Amino acid sequence: MELFSEQAVYDACPVVVELPVVWGEMDSMQHVNNTVYIRWMETARFEYFEKVELRSAAAQSGRTGILKSVDCNFRLPLTWPDKVLAGGKVIELGKDYFVIQHVVFSCKHQKVAAHGRAVVVGFDYGKQKKSDFPPGLVEKIQKLEGMT
Numbered sequence: 001m002e003l004f005s006e007q008a009v010y011d012a013c014p015v016v017v018e019l020p021v022v023w024g025e026m027d028s029m030q031h032v033n034n035t036v037y038i039r040w041m042e043t044a045r046f047e048y049f050e051k052v053e054l055r056s057a058a059a060q061s062g063r064t065g066i067l068k069s070v071d072c073n074f075r076l077p078l079t080w081p082d083k084v085l086a087g088g089k090v091i092e093l094g095k096d097y098f099v100i101q102h103v104v105f106s107c108k109h110q111k112v113a114a115h116g117r118a119v120v121v122g123f124d125y126g127k128q129k130k131s132d133f134p135p136g137l138v139e140k141i142q143k144l145e146g147m148t
Contacts, residue, residue, distance in 0.1 A: 003112055006085060009105045013087030014144050015048040021082035031077035037114045038072050041102040044086035045118055048100065052141050057134035065133065066123040068097070072116035082108040090145050096122040096132045098141065 003009050010016050019040055027033040049055065049065070058064035078084070085105040092099035097119060104114040124131035142148045 003103060003105060005110065006105065006107060009085045009087050009103060013044075013089045013103065014146075015044055015051055015089075016085050016087040017044050017047050019043065019084050019086055021078055021080050021084060023080040026080055029077075031079050034072070034074060037074065037104055038070060038116070040084060040086040040104050041070070041072065041088070041114075041116055041118065044088040044102060045100060045120075048088045048090075048144075051144055052137060054134075054137060057137050061134040062126045063122055063124045063131050063134045065098075065120040065137075068119040068121045070116060070118045072102075072114055074114050076106060076109060076111055076113040078106055078109075078113050082106055084113065090141055091117075093138060093141055093145075093147070095138060096130065 003012060021032060025032045025036045054065060085107065087103045087105070088100045090098050091101045100118050100120065102116045102118065103112055105111070106113045122131045122133040
């Protein structure tokens with residue numbers, strides 16, 4: 001995802017979270033530790049889950065989404081102070097999985113600092129196995145993404 005402005009992030013992603021870069025997130029190399037970028041993506045992903053009401057669907061059905069895999073491509077080392085926009089957009093959707101593309105955009109540098117993908121699969125905690133998503137979740141994702 002190649003984005004060149006803060007507005008482009010908001011235009012490209014239905015869910016965007018603004019997060020401060022905190023001094024304590026820097027490591028001995030004097031830049032934000034790589035694990036923090038993945039945490040920012042996680043924060044955007046959970047905000048996405050809130051937008052599509054995944055927790056309430058899970059409470060009713062016993063089925064939810066669980067992270068299968070995540071990757072992150074680092075493009076720019078960040079330092080304090082800065083603010084990042086962490087965005088998420090579903091780019092592939094099935095009845096039992098979706099792929100969400102993430103972006104971390106530096107407001108100070110006006111550049112993408114990292115991008116990645118997460119694969120989320122349906123999971124039934126009672127049966128401890130993969131399942132379809134709870135009823136209505138796919139439709140809520142389609143609506144949020146403008147796929148319908």
